[in-house]
Amino acid sequence: MDFMKKPLTVKTLEEAKSEFSKYWEPSVKKEMISIDDAAGRVLAESVESKIDLPPFDRSVYDGFAVKAEDTFGAEEDDPEELVLKGAIHAGEKPKVRVDEGTCVEIATGALLPEGANAVVMVEDTTEIDENIQIRRAVSPGENISKKGTEIQEGEIIAEEKQKITPQIHGALSAVGIQEVKVVKKPHIAVISTGEELIEPNQELGPGQIYDVNGKTICDAVNLCGCEASYLGIVKDDISKIKKLIKNALTSYEVVITSGGSSAGSKDIVPEVIDSLGKPGVIVHGLAQKPGKPTVVSVIDGKPVFGLPGYPVSALMVFDQLVAPYLREMTAVSESDKKDVQAKLSRKILSARGRRELSPVKVFEKEGELVAQPLLKGSGAITSLVKADGYIEISLGREILEKNELVKVRLFGEDSFD
Amino acid sequence: MDFMKKPLTVKTLEEAKSEFSKYWEPSVKKEMISIDDAAGRVLAESVESKIDLPPFDRSVYDGFAVKAEDTFGAEEDDPEELVLKGAIHAGEKPKVRVDEGTCVEIATGALLPEGANAVVMVEDTTEIDENIQIRRAVSPGENISKKGTEIQEGEIIAEEKQKITPQIHGALSAVGIQEVKVVKKPHIAVISTGEELIEPNQELGPGQIYDVNGKTICDAVNLCGCEASYLGIVKDDISKIKKLIKNALTSYEVVITSGGSSAGSKDIVPEVIDSLGKPGVIVHGLAQKPGKPTVVSVIDGKPVFGLPGYPVSALMVFDQLVAPYLREMTAVSESDKKDVQAKLSRKILSARGRRELSPVKVFEKEGELVAQPLLKGSGAITSLVKADGYIEISLGREILEKNELVKVRLFGEDSFD
The missing domain is CATH 2.170.190.11 (Molybdopterin biosynthesis moea protein, domain 3.)
Incomplete structure (x- = not known):
């Protein structure tokens, strides 16, 4: 057998995060921008008024x-x-x-x-x-x-970490603010790997499929307040992967790859990452399903995450592992509408001995939210489109009963009808 | 008295909308865009797959x-x-x-x-x-x-009016879609009027204040899925106002002004609008508080809305009168998290004989949402920043009791802490 590798030694998500935190911590970068471009951005420092408001009686x-x-x-x-x-x-x-x-x-x-x-x-x-x-x-x-009864010169108008809503934007305008210091959007590189992948503008050849994760991961990254750049597909070619990730590391703050890292595929991405710098690959494989092909690494101070190739798995692992770090970098607080309680539409049997993430469709029925687990046999795209979110089945649980109340993490706030 | 005008004849919001609908109806325009730019846009037609997925066994x-x-x-x-x-x-x-x-x-x-x-x-x-x-x-x-078991050639992948979420973006990619027909973002002109207003980059002179509504209205317009352009401030100069609104009508689909239309100010904006074309001003004044200075007009097939100058009033009237039309033009469905139930923190007395919109601050206390009405005397900016949304006090009500459950319309989903 020329491409099957030894089984991976796996870590739980918590172990992986704790190990990773020894080498890298997310930090917030700042930039000054014009008030005209500030809508929706996050303030990196509190803003003081330089005038009294009203400025006169x-x-x-x-x-x-x-x-x-x-x-x-x-x-x-x-x-x-x-x-x-x-x-x-x-x-x-x-x-x-x-x-x-x-x-x-x-x-x-x-x-x-x-x-x-x-x-x-x-x-x-x-x-x-x-x-x-x-x-x-x-x-x-x-x-x-009276002059100064609304806001006095030197008074704080908006606090650090506040999002610039229409109202705050108006208030900053009211005191004549022209520039604000906001959280800089981290630039994140997204790379798809896989010998079988091609871009939408190419003709399908035998055995080839169109790349999916480029779009979904970039969008998910942008929804965390970052600026994603899709660097395209690399085939399973060591020197090309090496070159692309190396270049990405010079221009981007975080690199995210997907695909190409399963124990059963050519498995060269983690090897290439590991060869690029220190400390290299820190975790290869999460003790959860899905998660086995996940890679967590740091190369000379920058994180490189490798996500599964299966689209809905990539999205779930992104949400659990990568998104929280990106939100710390952008100071974007997660909506409290991301988690909903729903009733399970049927019994779920889970694999013994590891945490499982199970994609579900969510809908309303007789005034209650129902979480319907997707069938295991669903194809990659069917699951991707049907899944509104996922539930987490903890290590100790083997059976979740029908009608049991479960917590669903939604992929997006408006992701179910 | 050189600038006080006769009292306006007012209409209720419903009457105003019904009158307006005789002259103008929102419509959806479409455009083809690259799949690369499609994240977050709304599909203007259903998309069929041109391939089987998987494309092979x-x-x-x-x-x-x-x-x-x-x-x-x-x-x-x-x-x-x-x-x-x-x-x-x-x-x-x-x-x-x-x-x-x-x-x-x-x-x-x-x-x-x-x-x-x-x-x-x-x-x-x-x-x-x-x-x-x-x-x-x-x-x-x-x-x-097996080939075609996920999606068959000719099958619908995503429906008209669906928002292109990360998952749908991925699915469209999966079948090699390169371009999609989406709802075109309507271009909306926003104009501030008022002799006392200046831009943030100018020095405050006696009696002058910085413009606020330019920013808040533009942001609110953009949150409806439109593309707002701020055309700046016009002073109370008939020929200048005329020229600016006339130009705006040639390049934009809707024109929104704020300020300058109260019975007590120079009141020239409605006159100017009325002179620009047919049918002209349809409604001048809504039978609600705030709303008196509101103008609804149609000039040669394009709507021109005039909002109050007081910032939180402008935002409330925008939300009630203008935003629903803009969302119809963009096919952006409103989040169902815009309305929340909250307990009133104190009694409210309302003016007899007209509907009242009352700005409130919303916060959580002992697990319950509380709506705290803003004090009547609050300044323009204080109210703007403190208001998370507003409650509607209907025509018949004169007193809302402390602890009464009220429906709060939030300005934004993440607008209270």
Whole structure:
């Protein structure tokens, strides 16, 4: 037999992570970007206001700027009359001032003129020739938003690690922020390996299939807030794999391969990775199903993960092993809607002695969520499309009963109907 | 008084929508794009496979391709012995065939050689010199994935209106799809109006404030699956507003303005819109709070919406009035996590005789969601940042009691902690 290798020595996911953490820890990198490009990004530092907000005393309503004292005693049937001195529109510098016995028409948001200390709402006034009758008294400060009462210079507007939602984006704009320091999106290389794989623009030859994982893994990486680059397919050719991964390590922060690392395939990817630098392959094989062909390695300070080739397996192992590290690098917190409780539609028998990840379809039936395990014989693409998520069957369990409540990890928030 | 106008005649949201629908209906436009750019987009038509999947009979395991008949009777302690004729790797065209009494080593995913009709898993075999001992019988077809059993040529892989998730992206790849017809992102123009507004890169003058709605409305538009373009601020200058909206109408499918349309401000935006074409302004003022300054208009087949200038009001009216139309144009279905039930933290008194939208902060307390109404006096930015969503107080209600269960519409799925 020319390509079957010795069985792998396997580690549990927890052992693998603990071993890996001796060689690599995720870290957050930062960059300054224009506020225009900041929507949806994660703040890498808290942002302070450099101005007071409002930047000046402004009127909260359309009405008349007055000296409050001049309105004292004004009532519906006994109004006070003030002389109208002019008008102030929003955005303009007042050219008039309010002296005793006078008032100035003022628009919502306009700067309060000198001499005024309150605003009477237009509804509480009547215009009579050049005069304004005030039918309701106001107290000093009434209907005015004083300079700095919303945000003071130096005050924190948005905190480190906050995502820039539409509202925060607006608030940053409100204080004139032009640039923000955000978490840099890590650049991640994605490589598919396998002698049988070809790209969509090629004609299928005998024994060949189109690559799937390039697209699914890149998308899953991007959903963690990273920037995935698909570097294409490498065939089982040692020198080509070596060259591609080596190049990837110079330009990307993490390299993810899929396929080509099963004990039964040519198994050259882990060997190549191991030859590229220190410490090399740290874990080859997870004690779970699927997971056997998984590779965890570090080459000169950068992680290289090898995922299974079977698409839904690649996605499940990615979610368990790789995604948590990527989210730490992007400070993107996982949605709390990723896990749902559902009732198992049928009994599941699990392999003894190892953890199992079992893909399930999730749907609603009579107001309850149901998790339907996919049939073992389902093909690669059928499972990929049908699976909304997966359940974890722990080491000790051999049977999950029908109608048992299970926790389903969804692949995406909107991944079931 | 030079800028206060007659009170507006108002319509309810439902009346406004019904009136509007006489002049304009949202429609979905389509475009062909490369599969490489398709992640997250919405399919505009169902996609058929042009190939069978698998494209050939392939082995499901590492093992040996055999004639099933040659293995009949094989048992653990009474194996059958077959002559090994060679090996077939994944992706290659078999150079050998399986004749009676022989077998060929085969890798997972490799093309089944001529003459073989089953695969014996490697675990059930022992290699002895040039021969392979088969310790377990297989039936015809066992451990083989037959051509076309996953997907047949002409079969639907993904349906119209489905979002291209990582899994669907992978499945489309699997059948060699190079281009897909997706829903075209509508281009939406966003304009801020107001004499007092300036851009973040300008120095604040007296009475001026930085624009907020440009960012929040653009982001909210993009979250509906559209492509927003911020066209900037126009001051209260009729000819400039006219020119900008007119230009916007030639290049964009929908125009959204904010500010400048309150009865108390210079109120020239609705007038300008109305002058641009037919039917012009359809609704000026919604019978709800906030909503009075809202404008709904159609100019020569394109809608122009005018939103309030107060940021949280603009966002609430956008969510109620504009967002549903945009989502129809993008076929983006709204997440069902947009509405949550929460307990009101305190009593709310509402204005008699009109619907009210009241911004609330949402948080978890002792395992329950609590909706805390924002204080009426909160400033524009304070409300914007604190509001996680809003509740709707219907026409008939004047008091909502403390601890009453209310439905909160969230601005974003991850918008509260």
